[in-house]
Amino acid sequence: MKAIVYAEYGSPDVLQLKEVDKPVPKENEVLIKIVASSVNEWDNGLISGKGLLTRLLGGLFKPKNKILGADVAGVIEASGSNIKNFKPGDEVFGDIAGAGFGAFAEYVCAPEKMLAKKSPKMSFEQAAALPQAGLLALQGLRYKKPLQAGQHVLINGAGGGVGPIALQYAKSIGAMVTCVDKEEKFEMLRSLGADELIDYRKTDYTKTGMQYDYILDVTARRSVSDYKRALKPGGVFSMIGGSMGWLLVQMMLVQPLLSKFSNKKLGIMGYHVNKEGLDELSQLFDDGKLSVVIDRCFPLAGTAEAFRYYQQGTFKGKIIINNVQ
Numbered sequence: 362m363k364a365i366v367y368a369e370y371g372s373p374d375v376l377q378l379k380e381v382d383k384p385v386p387k388e389n390e391v392l393i394k395i396v397a398s399s400v401n402e403w404d405n406g407l408i409s410g411k412g413l414l415t416r417l418l419g420g421l422f423k424p425k426n427k428i429l430g431a432d433v434a435g436v437i438e439a440s441g442s443n444i445k446n447f448k449p450g451d452e453v454f455g456d457i458a459g460a461g462f463g464a465f466a467e468y469v470c471a472p473e474k475m476l477a478k479k480s481p482k483m484s485f486e487q488a489a490a491l492p493q494a495g496l497l498a499l500q501g502l503r504y505k506k507p508l509q510a511g512q513h514v515l516i517n518g519a520g521g522g523v524g525p526i527a528l529q530y531a532k533s534i535g536a537m538v539t540c541v542d543k544e545e546k547f548e549m550l551r552s553l554g555a556d557e558l559i560d561y562r563k564t565d566y567t568k569t570g571m572q573y574d575y576i577l578d579v580t581a582r583r584s585v586s587d588y589k590r591a592l593k594p595g596g597v598f599s600m601i602g603g604s605m606g607w608l609l610v611q612m613m614l615v616q617p618l619l620s621k622f623s624n625k626k627l628g629i630m631g632y633h634v635n636k637e638g639l640d641e642l643s644q645l646f647d648d649g650k651l652s653v654v655i656d657r658c659f660p661l662a663g664t665a666e667a668f669r670y671y672q673q674g675t676f677k678g679k680i681i682i683n684n685v686q
Contacts, residue, residue: 364428364466365664370410373668376465378661381428383468388441390470393453395435397489397658398464400671400680401522402602404429407462408668430464430682431456433471434479434488444473446636452479454488456496456634465664465682477639480647487646487653490679494522495642495651497601497632501577502527504599505626508575510535515566515591518579519555520546522679523601525654527577528553533650539573541566549654549677567591578603589625598627654678 362383367375386392406412407419407429419425434454437447447453455476463469479488501523502508514531516524519540531538532554539557540550547558559566567587574596576588581603588598617628645651656676659667661684671680 362467363661364463365430365661366427367408367424367429368427369423370408373408373665373672375408376665376668378664381466384463384470386439386441386470388443389472390441391437391444391447391453391473391476392439392468392470393433393435393476394438394468395433395464395466395684396485397434397684398430398682399432399489399493399522400667400682401431401493403431403458403493404462404465405668405671426462428463428466428469430462430466430469431458432489432492432494433457433464433469434485438468440473446473447476447478452481452485452488453477454479454483454485454492455639456492458493459634465661467661467684474636475634477636477643480643482647483643483653485685486655486658486681486683489681490522490653490655491526491642491646492634492639494679495526496634496638497523497630498527498530498577499638499641500632501599501601501630502531502575504628504630505597508534508536511537512574513537513539514575514577515539515541515573516577516579517541517561517566517581518602519550520677521579523577523579525550525553525678526651528555529651530645533645536575539566539571543675545675546677553652553654572596575599577601585627588627592625592627595624596626598625600627600629601632656680658683660684 364381365376366379406415437451453476457471520542537556540555541559541561544560572593576598579602581600656678658681
């Protein structure tokens with residue numbers, strides 16, 4: 362089978378299309394013929410290998426996982442002996458990062474607990490755009506305590522993969538939403554229901570004097586004191602991306618402890634993949650409460666080009682790798 366393989370850290374140029382052995386499912390796995398996958402920041406970070414934490418997770422001196430790709434959508438071709446919920450021919454989607462990645466290929470094996478059946482109303486491209494971004498959005502807006510109707514949430518980095526889903530979900534439950542990103546993405550965010558828009562190049566949202574019930578930050582890089590200043594009493598700051606340095610350490614280890622003694626709760630959301638969350642995303646899509654924003658589609662052979670485009674930072678929504686073109 363064909364797959365995008367890399368053997369060293371660096372620019373997207375390290376990604377190479379090669380012939381590799383087709384995987385064989387273990388007893389608790391299914392074999393998926395991949396139709397589409399999508400680009401995520403986790404993949405991008407693992408390509409570059411920048412940061413000690415990235416190296417500890419992805420391989421200290423060279424990549425541990427030779428084929429990246431977390432989000433997957435496709436058709437089950439075969440299943441292991443212990444598979445209970447799927448059969449060959451089922452259309453599925455999910456996030457397989459926790460099983461070693463592997464979606465930038467023609468086939469991949471994955472545990473059934475990381476997958477759910479794709480809604481018939483979804484295209485494979487739409488399904489590939491949802492798993493990681495959608496679960497991060499839902500779980501991020503339920504960190505410490507769920508966002509409620511009537512509350513005011515700010516989404517920083519709102520124009521990428523996670524932001525549009527978080528925005529739509531927040532509006533569906535009756536929250537007010539302020540989105541922070543580049544002005545070039547405002548039209549798209551406004552069309553999805555954003556109430557207020559801030560261009561981060563012109564305005565630092567932590568220094569406007571405004572306070573929010575909830576902050577979902579996809580690109581967190583400011584200080585803890587900045588974030589506390591922007592929170593209302595009883596507010597929640599949920600970090601789901603950004604700094605790989607001291608701020609990350611604080612949000613993982615220090616702030617969860619300090620939050621026990623404060624009415625402002627700050628921390629990094631603990632992400633986990635589950636069928637229930639994937640099913641909820643499907644239901645929100647079927648109910649018309651969630652649409653999928655896709656910027657561009659690239660063929661499998663163009664995966665390196667897709668990451669070069671991703672690194673420009675001008676994309677809106679998700680970038681898709683489509684195996685059927």
